[in-house]
Amino acid sequence: MASLNVGNLGDYLREQRRSAQLSLRQLADAAGVSNPYLSQIERGLRKPSAEVLQQVAKALRISAETLYVRAGILDEQARDPLETRAVILADPSINERQKQVLLQIYESFRKENGLDSETGAEGPAADAPKDTPDDGPRTAGEGEAEPKST
Structure with missing residues (x-):
């Protein structure tokens, strides 16, 4: 110990x-x-x-x-950003839209803190599936069926 x-x-x-x-x-x-x-x-x-x-x-x-x-009870472990993304993507309690929004927020915080280059990924959540256009969060239900108002 x-x-x-x-x-x-x-x-x-x-x-x-x-x-x-x-x-x-x-x-x-x-x-x-x-x-x-x-x-x-x-x-x-x-x-x-x-x-x-x-x-x-x-x-x-x-x-x-x-x-x-x-x-000093536990040793500090370096967190792998890919591990964080994998946990978010694997969470069955949130839907795909919520996962994408959460990943975007996570990436924006990492970028703000100057940590974006550590990921090895090109841009936000490069390992995340892209089923929706990357134009920000939608507010109506799941957002897939209704067009976003301008």
């Missing part, structure tokens, strides 16, 4: 808590931990368990995995 980097974790937790506009007491209540204990975690004085980190992540509405990496 990797050693815990609680200082880095504490700073990150404080930043996330402030971004969520929560007081220390509010986060402690939401996570089900004591206020002094959470304060000690933020100051790098305590090493929280994975269970506590999971509760805090849930209260902050962030990924528990992110906190595990920050705490």
Whole structure:
């Protein structure tokens, strides 16, 4: 098991808590931990368990995995953008139009962050099936039967 980097974790937790506009007491209540204990975690004085980190992540509405990496419990893994696209395309709970819109949004964020060149793909979602014209999201039902208004 990797050693815990609680200082880095504490700073990150404080930043996330402030971004969520929560007081220390509010986060402690939401996570089900004591206020002094959470304060000690933020100051790098305590090493929280994975269970506590999971509760805090849930209260902050962030990924528990992110906190595990920050705490040194998990090693950070480089994410393959093609893997992300494959997960989106394989999700049976969203339809094809929704998948395409989600992929376009994902690609726009990557491009905005200067990461577009890492994909190895030519343009947004090059590995995604193209059953609809690439002219933006449609709002009427599935969008395939009704023409888009101008």
